[in-house]
Amino acid sequence: MKYFALVVPALFLGLFIYAAVKKVKIYDSFTEGIKGALPLIASLFPYLAAILILSELFERSGLSSLVTAWLSPLFRTVGIPPEIAKLVLMKPFSGSGSTALLSEILHAYGADCYIGRCACCAYGSSETVFYISAVYFAGVKKKRVITPVLISLAANFLGVVCACLFCRIM
Amino acid sequence: MNVIFAVVFTAAAAFFLIRDPNGFLPAMLSGGEKAALLGLNLLAVYCVWLGFFGVMEKSGLAQKISRLFFPVAKKIFHTDDKDAVYLAACNLSANMLGLPGAPTPLGIRATERFLAHGNSRAADLLFVLNATSLQLLPTTVIALRIAENSASPADIVLPTLLSTLISTCAGVLLLSAAHRLRRKK
Numbered sequence: 406m407k408y409f410a411l412v413v414p415a416l417f418l419g420l421f422i423y424a425a426v427k428k429v430k431i432y433d434s435f436t437e438g439i440k441g442a443l444p445l446i447a448s449l450f451p452y453l454a455a456i457l458i459l460s461e462l463f464e465r466s467g468l469s470s471l472v473t474a475w476l477s478p479l480f481r482t483v484g485i486p487p488e489i490a491k492l493v494l495m496k497p498f499s500g501s502g503s504t505a506l507l508s509e510i511l512h513a514y515g516a517d518c519y520i521g522r523c524a525c526c527a528y529g530s531s532e533t534v535f536y537i538s539a540v541y542f543a544g545v546k547k548k549r550v551i552t553p554v555l556i557s558l559a560a561n562f563l564g565v566v567c568a569c570l571f572c573r574i575m
Numbered sequence: 576m577n578v579i580f581a582v583v584f585t586a587a588a589a590f591f592l593i594r595d596p597n598g599f600l601p602a603m604l605s606g607g608e609k610a611a612l613l614g615l616n617l618l619a620v621y622c623v624w625l626g627f628f629g630v631m632e633k634s635g636l637a638q639k640i641s642r643l644f645f646p647v648a649k650k651i652f653h654t655d656d657k658d659a660v661y662l663a664a665c666n667l668s669a670n671m672l673g674l675p676g677a678p679t680p681l682g683i684r685a686t687e688r689f690l691a692h693g694n695s696r697a698a699d700l701l702f703v704l705n706a707t708s709l710q711l712l713p714t715t716v717i718a719l720r721i722a723e724n725s726a727s728p729a730d731i732v733l734p735t736l737l738s739t740l741i742s743t744c745a746g747v748l749l750l751s752a753a754h755r756l757r758r759k760k
Contacts, residue, residue: 424634438629442621454610461606466590508719516725529713529735534706541686553699556749557706564742571734
């Protein structure tokens with residue numbers, strides 16, 4: 406894993422050397438790129454805020470544990486252990502929330518047992534679908550967005566089911 | 576989204592009213608606080624990566640990459656837009672490497688370009704590819720496992736890779752089926 410840390414510095418170094426060879430004004434083009442950052446955040450922020458407020462309400466009102474309790478029999482039939490049901494449900498909404506949850510699970514059950522490994526693979530094989538959709542389709546007609554979001558959620562769920570299966574046999 | 580928002584919001588508000596009326600506003604405020612923090616964090620990350628991509632564009636490397644991917648991307652995304660192809664290609668490769676924060680600004684700009692040309696199919700495809708992304712190296716998970724003294728922190732890489740491969744294939748197949756259905760109507 407040590408080598409992975411080299412990727413990012415190597416990327417920057419390679420690019421800057423290449424740019425220097427091409428006689429590009431590096432400082433000017435770097436700042437030119439950053440100019441886009443503030444408008445980008447400004448356009449995303451309303452959607453980000455609404456989603457985060459909603460997921461906080463969902464979490465703290467106890468709705469999320471209710472839904473988790475509801476769905477855990479279904480989860481068990483497809484091979485997802487009930488201990489990680491909450492993580493699976495949380496992931497589409499919040500990356501940071503599910504990261505916190507994953508580290509709690511690893512701490513409680515240990516990283517190398519079935520539950521721990523399963524939680525890791527379930528976390529890795531699903532994405533923050535609602536967050537990505539809020540950001541990518543900001544300002545797009547919402548009706549159009551439903552199909553790709555549902556498809557992604559279904560595909561993610563399949564990924565988690567497979568992850569639990571693979572953890573059992575590998 | 577409007578329906579989901581309304582339903583979940585009302586349900587949560589009703590729950591709070593019954594169980595814990597005092598917790599309602601603090602919960603919302605903490606959501607807002609998270610949004611503010613996340614916004615700042617994202618801003619920091621975007622500064623770094625957008626600066627990086629700025630240099631990449633000026634140095635001509637961006638154009639080279641898009642020329643490289645153009646023949647493939649033309650088929651996948653049905654587009655002639657070279658800039659959008661470059662953005663999408665960088666977005667997907669940053670995603671697979673799990674570079675934190677790098678894919679999003681690129682993906683947003685690619686999506687905007689696709690939609691501006693009325694190519695909603697390409698925008699949907701890019702979204703599904705992002706939302707089911709192949710994970711070559713799940714760096715966050717490995718870091719967490721190291722922190723919990725795992726004996727073999729990297730032994731989840733293969734099952735994660737395989738299951739994201741399955742989910743990406745499933746997503747793309749479902750999407751193309753959905754588009755075919757829509758065209759029939």
